[in-house]
Amino acid sequence: MPDHAEHDTYDHLIALLDSSHVDYRLLDHAPEGGTAAVCALRGHPASEAAKCIVLRVRTDRRTTRHVLAVVPGDRRVDLDAVRALFGARxxxxxxxxxxxxxxxxxxxxxxxxxxxxxxxxxxxxxxVARPKLYFNAARLDRSLLISGADYERLAKPRIERIAAPARAEA
Structure with missing residues (x-):
């Protein structure tokens, strides 16, 4: 993805937050995209991070949709729960x-x-229940802190139980 597109998404996010008069904090850090590593850089538990995964959901042979699943950083996306939610194959x-x-x-x-x-x-x-929610702000070197309630109000996500415990490392 071209570098300017990354900045466009960042600028779009900041404009949304500013125009909505939401309290947020920007945190600069070394470039990192892995949840555990960036949580360590920001100095908070992974449970306060938003892990964001783009999923492909096939409801039938002809219909594919895409879903952005958002779960706590110390959990994983429960694919079976998402499958049931959408009645997907x-x-x-x-x-x-x-x-x-x-x-x-x-x-x-x-x-x-x-x-x-x-x-x-x-x-x-x-x-959305988190008082503090951290995520990379469309950049590897900058994160954002917002309340879960403000996130829910602005993003208007569908709220569904889609997180499962993280798998134990082998």
Whole structure:
């Protein structure tokens, strides 16, 4: 994805926050996109991070939609829950090119917001319940802190139980 597109998404996010008069804080840090590593850089538990994953949801042979699943950073997306939610035949991770196109961001910088009508946002209730919610701000070197309530009000995600415990490392 061209560098200017990354900045366009960042600028769009900041304009949305400013025009909505939301309290937020920007945090600069070393470039990092991995949830655990960026949480360490920002100095907070992974449970306060928004992990954002673009999914491909096939409801039948002809119909594919894309969903931005937002779960706490210390959890994983429960693909079976998403499958049941949409009555889908198949749910899996979107290919990187499609994810970048729909999220308007490179992997590791995907926002818990959608600025594309073809990308529906579904957030776990534990995300919006957080008093502090951190996520990369469409950049690897800058993050944002916002309340879960303000996130819910601005992003207007569909709230559904889609998070599962993280798998234990082998």
């Amino acid at each position: 198949y749910v899996g991770f979107s290919d990187p090119e499609t994810a970048e196109r729909l999220a308007h961001a490179v992997p590791g910088t995907v926002l818990p917001f959608s600025f594309d009508p073809d990308l529906e946002v579904v957030a776990d209730p534990d995300v």
